[in-house]
Amino acid sequence: DSGVTQTPKHLITATGQRVTLRCSPRSGDLSVYWYQQSLDQGLQFLIQYYNGEERAKGNILERFSAQQFPDLHSELNLSSLELGDSALYFCASSVGLAGAGNEQFFGPGTRLTVL
């Protein structure tokens, strides 16, 4: 158990819908990262927050947005869902920034299926 929690574990929805994925980082971790992993694909970096502020953006679609709240939990919002958005979404947290040598702890992931 990494200490990072994600809810829900599974999510099945229809095209065009909107969903929210939730992540609670490990106690004391200020940085939260979101990744998308499609079937047998690598980890695509979406976005990073550090202590409530957006720190870095990857290949995140305009239909997707995220935020980190004062209690440091984070939410990833996916809207106008398409079939291709079906994937495993991971949240990870770390004490500080990756460049400073901080390891990331990954949550169990949310498996999103868009029908």
Add this chain to the structure above:
Amino acid sequence: QQPVQSPQAVILREGEDAVINCSSSKALYSVHWYRQKHGEAPIFLMILLKGGEQKGHDKISASFNEKKQQSSLYLTASQLSYSGTYFCGTVNYGGSQGNLIFGKGTKLSVKP
């Protein structure tokens, strides 16, 4: 810039050795290695921060050649538990240095 991992897949017998490479077209600030079992979350293995740094944990070690902009992960006397997909994540100079960009992974299968 996404790092390139090689090989894409490797099959070993228990006790054999393997090397997984990770290279970047941009100057690397640090390299992070993770292992992921199917359907599970990636697990941290090690971080290499300095050029020339080498680290090891049990029979898994890694090196970082800053000049060649590459890192290698060495698995010695492989065990069944080593099976999984190995990802390198890199931090490049000039970027935010806050996030990792992961390679596409190397799938390692260890057979009895």
